[in-house]
Amino acid sequence: MIGRGIRLGAILGIPIRVDYSWIVIAVLLTAGMAVGLGESFPYLGLLSRLLLGLSACLLLFASVLAHELSHAVIALRHDVGIRSITLFIFGGAAEMLEEPRSAQAEFSIAIAGPIMSLALAGLFGAFYAMGLGLVPPPFMDVTLRLAIWNVILVAFNIVPGFPLDGGRVLRAALWGIWGELAPATRVATAVGSFFGMLVMFLGLMYVFVFDNLIGGVWFFLIGMFLRYAARASYRQMLVRQALEGVTARDLMTSDVPCVPPEMTLEAVVDEVILPRGIVEVPVVDRGLLVGMLSFKSFRGKGRAALESLTASDVMTRDFLEETISPDEDASKVLARLGSDDHRLAVVSGGVLAGIVSREDALRRLSLILELREERQNRA
Incomplete structure (x- = not known):
């Protein structure tokens, strides 16, 4: 508003x-x-x-x-x-x-x-x-x-x-x-x-x-x-x-591409960012979320830097404010997403369960509410 x-x-x-x-x-x-x-x-x-x-x-x-x-x-x-x-x-x-x-x-x-x-x-x-x-x-x-x-x-x-x-x-x-x-x-x-x-x-x-x-x-x-x-x-x-009863688990995308900390930025770009068309990638070490890697953090760096730097060198570890529980209410998830073009990591016990973006959340919510309405009409 x-x-x-x-x-x-x-x-x-x-x-x-x-x-x-x-x-x-x-x-x-x-x-x-x-x-x-x-x-x-x-x-x-x-x-x-x-x-x-x-x-x-x-x-x-x-x-x-x-x-x-x-x-x-x-x-x-x-x-x-x-x-x-x-x-x-x-x-x-x-x-x-x-x-x-x-x-x-x-x-x-x-x-x-x-x-x-x-x-x-x-x-x-x-x-x-x-x-x-x-x-x-x-x-x-x-x-x-x-x-x-x-x-x-x-x-x-x-x-x-x-x-x-x-x-x-x-x-x-x-x-x-x-x-x-x-x-x-x-x-x-x-x-x-x-x-x-x-x-x-x-x-x-x-x-x-x-x-x-x-x-x-x-x-x-x-x-x-x-x-x-x-x-x-x-x-x-x-x-x-x-949205009562709808949680982050219902809105998240669980099939999320992740990269290990030791992966070079060149490999991240060639194998994840370009093929998947995403600009933010979770960094996972032995199943645990340890950081978030944003394309903005290394955009403009030369080829030599991309070949030598790894995900752990430029990832941000200050991502706790951007994490939510799978059981978080959908209304709170949308409020935290706001109107910004960023994503929230869904984490359970330190393990990455999925990612929620505003676009994906609104699309899934539309489907959930439509299915609910159909069930009510049938009843």
């Missing part, structure tokens, strides 16, 4: 990324803050205003990140894996690898973000109250804005429309009452889609009634995003339910 963007690092083992759209917001917010500070405090120079604006932008970034990390921490406590946290033009998202296992878990995960944002709003508000008369007014202005922004973040997220936090709380409540996830998600999604339409209508009102083009376009885009996010989240839930 969201582009991978720029990876900043990891917190608690969770990759933190910034979508390219956030850069646009950072520039606009910094520039807007500089203009606003210039109107309120004419004595400030341009550099001072830009630095204050950038500081406010970074603190807002940290606030949104804290909001999403709260979701992630509670999700991990409920044994729900988190693939990554991405900050983008409309806020942020902690991408879960699976659905929560209970309505209570869903509620706890959903409410954690607004609670964190409310706490941050109170913290910035307290700093503002304590700093009045003691701290220069421009700094107080930034502090007050941060308190207000966090309140707005809470207000926006508690709207009961899926996949916003309020929509997830609504889904948790309906799930608890009805005892089923699918109908609860369907209703919460409908509310989220309806809310998106209202925001789009508000955008049109801004343009044609209030003659505010920029504000209208902004609201219209937010509404479109909410409608898209609601539908995409619902489809994702349906796919996860359809």
Whole structure:
């Protein structure tokens, strides 16, 4: 649903990324803050205003990140894996690898973000109250804005429309009452889609009634995003339910060409890469997976190097993050594959059992789901 963007690092083992759209917001917010500070405090120079604006932008970034990390921490406590946290033009998202296992878990995960944002709003508000008369007014202005922004973040997220936090709380409540996830998600999604339409209508009102083009376009885009996010989240839930019982063993290719560590790169190219049309080869020593050999690691090397270097010389041993168990759920496998053109090694007891690529996984899943549908129709 969201582009991978720029990876900043990891917190608690969770990759933190910034979508390219956030850069646009950072520039606009910094520039807007500089203009606003210039109107309120004419004595400030341009550099001072830009630095204050950038500081406010970074603190807002940290606030949104804290909001999403709260979701992630509670999700991990409920044994729900988190693939990554991405900050983008409309806020942020902690991408879960699976659905929560209970309505209570869903509620706890959903409410954690607004609670964190409310706490941050109170913290910035307290700093503002304590700093009045003691701290220069421009700094107080930034502090007050941060308190207000966090309140707005809470207000926006508690709207009961899926996949916003309020929509997830609504889904948790309906799930608890009805005892089923699918109908609860369907209703919460409908509310989220309806809310998106209202925001789009508000955008049109801004343009044609209030003659505010920029504000209208902004609201219209937010509404479109909410409608898209609601539908995409619902489809994702349906796919996860359809994949129940499907594991990596069902998706993997077991007939995988392997090479021994002592095999020369020339032989690897001539006997494996060119004939099989693959660019990544497992390196196996006495049945155990010891590394992964990628064509990228030695592409461009001369003939002499290919004749003298072996697979063990250039293979990567840092492949544990790219290995999965044969019993790994299919939904988690697809989440780990993402949209990248790479493969996962299926390993059992250190022994290579197979390889899963995104293309092969989707093809096999399509066949599995088609066969399931045929069986249901026959029944």
